[in-house]
Amino acid sequence: AEESDFIQEELYKNSNFIHPRNSKILYYDCTNYYFEIEAEDGIKKYGKSKEHRPNPIVTMGLFMDADGIPLAFDIFPGNQNEQLTLKPIEKKVIKDFNCSEFIFCSDAGLGGKSNRFLNSFGNRSYVITYSLKKMKKEERELALLPTQFKVPGSNKLIDLRTLDESDPKVYNTIYYKEYPLVTGDMDETVIIT
Structure with missing residues (x-):
């Protein structure tokens, strides 16, 4: 020891x-x-x-x-x-x-x-x-919106509701969105996948 x-x-x-x-x-x-x-x-x-x-x-x-x-x-x-x-x-x-x-x-x-x-x-x-349950209500609502997602390497915005989940390519792709979280103490970026 x-x-x-x-x-x-x-x-x-x-x-x-x-x-x-x-x-x-x-x-x-x-x-x-x-x-x-x-x-x-x-x-x-x-x-x-x-x-x-x-x-x-x-x-x-x-x-x-x-x-x-x-x-x-x-x-x-x-x-x-x-x-x-x-x-x-x-x-x-x-x-x-x-x-x-x-x-x-x-x-x-x-x-x-x-x-x-x-x-x-x-x-x-x-x-x-970061727990969705512990987010402030307005942050949680923004995180759960199915809009403004992207795929890595592209800036094209995607609405998840328009995707066909039965397509293997769609199903196996990572979609994410990010937004700044300004708290006054530390500015951070929230990434939702």
Whole structure:
């Protein structure tokens, strides 16, 4: 455990000799593990268990590269908010793995303002899932409109209602639209697919 950071760093460096690592897109997520014990012990703390168990847990944060190969991980106390796990691991990835230019991808649970802000500097950016249910009413209505969609590489606007979904080409094409989201704190772009 004391050599975990060094082992991860060396494993990353040496794995590049076998398969070049695609670290331009990094995925991050957290999970937790419970212990069949009754009392807290060390970093095994009572927290919000993903399995809704009443036992002490630890939280694990994991970065994967664009090919889905694990890059770096760390273990945190079970009572720590998972939003706070990103910064220490990301600093390790930037410093020890020399990965400073990437797109950070995560689910909404780890897409808090401070984590988005962290990944809006230098040559980093982010893609975070966004819940339609949590959008403001007017934003949700705009997102659900079937108009103003495009296909990658074209600026032609498409109304989804005019498409024949039984056509395999239409069915297998990705359609998207985007609009600016101006909040005053951070200007962002919402992409609907």
